[in-house]
Amino acid sequence: MIDFITQVLLYIGGIFAVIGAIGMLRFPDFYTRCHASTMISVGGVTLALFALVISQAFALSVHTWKMLLIIGLLMLVSPTNTHALANAAYKVGIKPEKLVEEKK
Amino acid sequence: MIEYIFGLALSLVGLRLIRGPTFADRMISADTIANILVLFIVYYSVMSNPAYIDIAIVIMLLSFLGTIAVARFVVK
Numbered sequence: 209m210i211d212f213i214t215q216v217l218l219y220i221g222g223i224f225a226v227i228g229a230i231g232m233l234r235f236p237d238f239y240t241r242c243h244a245s246t247m248i249s250v251g252g253v254t255l256a257l258f259a260l261v262i263s264q265a266f267a268l269s270v271h272t273w274k275m276l277l278i279i280g281l282l283m284l285v286s287p288t289n290t291h292a293l294a295n296a297a298y299k300v301g302i303k304p305e306k307l308v309e310e311k312k
Numbered sequence: 313m314i315e316y317i318f319g320l321a322l323s324l325v326g327l328r329l330i331r332g333p334t335f336a337d338r339m340i341s342a343d344t345i346a347n348i349l350v351l352f353i354v355y356y357s358v359m360s361n362p363a364y365i366d367i368a369i370v371i372m373l374l375s376f377l378g379t380i381a382v383a384r385f386v387v388k
Contacts, residue, residue: 225317232325233327233328238334238340249344277369278365281372293339297334
């Protein structure tokens with residue numbers, strides 16, 4: 209049962225990662241690629257790490273808590289990186305590909 | 313099998329790292345590659361030796377530091 213749940217979560221995470229990587233290649237500009245990158249990091253990698261935590265859940269050792277620490281740090285670090293890079297790109301002057309302008 | 317799926321994702325992101333037009337595309341690709349690498353190291357440490365899991369924490373924090381440093385350095 210534990211093996212089955214682990215395999216299912218790992219494959220769902222892999223599907224998320226592949227879809228995010230295809231979006232990383234095909235999206236037109238930087239600000240939409242931020243979305244695909246977040247999908248790989250939070251959707252794919254965090255789900256697969258959570259599957260690995262479940263596979264080790266009954267051997268409650270230090271390493272399980274370290275894996276939970278990795279999940280917490282990754283969900284804290286990845287949006288911070290994306291926010292800082294988008295802020296820097298906006299200040300440097302990278303324009304979106306299809307700019308929606310307000311009509312006056 | 314699962315490492316081939318994540319390897320496919322990693323190679324596609326690596327293609328974006330090679331041909332990304334601006335610096336921000338390359339930095340966000342490097343950040344994503346570091347995250348997938350963290351998953352690979354944790355998977356390997358679960359399969360073989362659990363002592364390798366500290367390397368994943370160190371790689372993730374160094375990637376965070378590098379990305380924040382580039383984002384701060386470019387603006388000035």
